[in-house]
Amino acid sequence: MKYTIQIHSGSFESCAFNTQEIMSQLEKIRSQFEMESIIIGWYKYLDFKVLYDYCEEHAIELYAWLPVFSEHDALDLSPFVLKNGEILKPYRLSTQESFTFCCPSNPENMDKITEALLNHFPFGYFHGVFLDRIRYPSIIHGKEILEGCFCTYCQNNIIMHSDSDKIKLIYNQIQKLVRVFKNKKLKIGLDLFAEPLLKYVGQSYDLWVDHVVFIKPMYYHYTHAPAGLPFEINALKKEGIIVNYPERRQHYKVLNEKYHDFLRLGIEWNYIEHIAETSPTQLIKDLKEINESGISHIVLSWNAMLVPNEHIEAIGEFERGNYENNR
Numbered sequence: 001m002k003y004t005i006q007i008h009s010g011s012f013e014s015c016a017f018n019t020q021e022i023m024s025q026l027e028k029i030r031s032q033f034e035m036e037s038i039i040i041g042w043y044k045y046l047d048f049k050v051l052y053d054y055c056e057e058h059a060i061e062l063y064a065w066l067p068v069f070s071e072h073d074a075l076d077l078s079p080f081v082l083k084n085g086e087i088l089k090p091y092r093l094s095t096q097e098s099f100t101f102c103c104p105s106n107p108e109n110m111d112k113i114t115e116a117l118l119n120h121f122p123f124g125y126f127h128g129v130f131l132d133r134i135r136y137p138s139i140i141h142g143k144e145i146l147e148g149c150f151c152t153y154c155q156n157n158i159i160m161h162s163d164s165d166k167i168k169l170i171y172n173q174i175q176k177l178v179r180v181f182k183n184k185k186l187k188i189g190l191d192l193f194a195e196p197l198l199k200y201v202g203q204s205y206d207l208w209v210d211h212v213v214f215i216k217p218m219y220y221h222y223t224h225a226p227a228g229l230p231f232e233i234n235a236l237k238k239e240g241i242i243v244n245y246p247e248r249r250q251h252y253k254v255l256n257e258k259y260h261d262f263l264r265l266g267i268e269w270n271y272i273e274h275i276a277e278t279s280p281t282q283l284i285k286d287l288k289e290i291n292e293s294g295i296s297h298i299v300l301s302w303n304a305m306l307v308p309n310e311h312i313e314a315i316g317e318f319e320r321g322n323y324e325n326n327r
C-alpha cells in the first residue's frame with residue numbers, strides 16, 4: 001500500500017504543532033512505514049525549508065493543504081446567505097476549524113481567496129497543493145442549505161442551485177484556482193466527499209480525474225464531524241433524505257475500477273475523543289478491505305499529529321505482514 005499522510009498544523013495564524021514536534025512525529029511514522037506524500041496546513045509560519053529538505057531526502061512529496069471556500073475569516077468575503085436571508089452559521093469543530101462558508105459564486109470572493117492562498121505558503125518548498133472545502137456547505141448546517149446561496153450576487157446574477165448547477169459552478173470556480181497553481185508547476189490533489197454524498201455539496205469525481213494528480217474521497221466511517229459518513233448521513237436522514245451506507249468491499253472495487261490512477265482513498269486514523277474514536281484493530285480491518293479491493297494508495301487522515309503510537313505500529317506490522325488475522 002502507498003501512503004499519504006495529512007497533518008493539521010493549526011489555523012492560518014495559530015500554531016497547533018511546531019516544526020520540531022512535526023519532525024519528530026514524521027520520524028516515528030517513518031520508523032514503521034514509508035510515506036509517498038505529506039499534506040500539511042494551514043499554519044503559515046512553520047519552517048518549511050526544514051520540512052522540504054526532509055521530504056527531498058526521503059523521496060516524499062510535500063503538498064500544501066489549502067481550504068478554499070472556508071476558514072478565511074480575515075478576508076471579508078461575502079457570506080453564504082440562506083433563503084430566509086440569514087447568514088450561514090459556522091460549525092465550530094475546534095478553535096482551529098470553524099467550517100465557515102462564503103458564497104461560492106461571487107467572483108470577488110474567488111479573487112480575494114486566490115490572492116490570499118497565493119501568498120499563504122512559500123510554494124518553492126512544496127511539490128503540490130491540496131485543495132479542501134471546494135464545495136457547497138453540507139446538510140449539517142440545516143436543510144435550507146440544499147436550496148443554495150441567496151446572497152445579493154446570486155440573486156442578481158440568477159445563479160441556479162440544482163444539483164448539476166452546483167457541480168458545474170464549483171468545477172468552474174476551482175478550475176480557475178487549479179490553473180493558477182499549475183502555472184506555478186505545482187501538482188494538484190483534491191479533497192472530496194464520499195461518492196454517496198457528492199451531489200449534495202456540488203462535487204464530482206469524473207470532472208476532475210484528468211486534470212489533477214489525485215482525488216481523495218473521504219471515507220470516514222467513524223467520524224462524527226463534517227465529512228464523516230455517519231455524521232453527514234444522519235443529518236440527511238433527519239431531513240428525510242435517505243442515503244445508504246455503501247457496502248464497502250463492493251463500493252471500493254467500483255471506485256478502484258473507475259478511478260484507479262487518480263484515487264487515494266481517505267480514511268481516518270487519528271484518535272479524537274467523541275469525534276473519531278479509531279482503534280488499531282479497526283484500522284487494520286479497513287486496510288485489508290481496501291487492499292483486497294485493488295486500491296493501492298490511501299490518505300491517512302486528517303491529522304497525523306493526533307495518532308496514537310499503537311495505530312502507527314499497527315500499520316508497520318501490516319506492511320511487514322505480521323499483523324495476526326484474529327487481532
Ligand SMILES: [Zn+2]
Nearest residue numbers: 103149151154
Ligand atoms: Zn451567493
